[in-house]
Amino acid sequence: MGNEIISKELLSEVLNLNMWKTETLTISTEYNKLYYNGITLGDYGYYEYTEHINIHELAHKCKEWAKNKGYVIGVDLDKVNIWSIKEREVINHYEVYWEDYLEFEFRACQWILESKKD
Secondary structure (H helix, E strand, O other), rough: OOOOOHHHHHHHHHHHOOOOEEEEEEEEEOEEEEEEEEEEOOOOOOEEEEEEHHHHHHHHHHHHHHOOOOOOEEEEEOEEEEOOOOOEEEEEEEOOOOOHHHHHHHHHHHHHHHHHHO
C-alpha cells in the first residue's frame, strides 16, 4: 500500500469505482477525510472527478465489504483481528497501538482482498 492509508484497488472494491475504467486515481487524507480524484473513461470520452469520504465512514464500509466476503474485522485494545465467519476463528491479526487502529482495519481488508485473488 505504500504511504497511502488504503490501496486504490481496495478503495475501488469498497466504493464500487469500476477501476477497470479508471485511468488514474489519486488518494490523500486531510482532516479525517479521504479525498480521491481520478480521470475515467465514460461513454462520451474522459472526465475528471474529485470525491471525498470521512475515513471512519470508509472504515465502516470496508468492514461491511469484508463481512460480505465472509470475514469480520474485530478491534481489541491491542489487536485488529480477522475472523472467518465460516471457520469461526481468527485467521490473521495485527498488533496495534490504539491510535493506529483505522490503518490496521484497512490493512486487514487489504489482506482479505489479496487472499481472495488466489
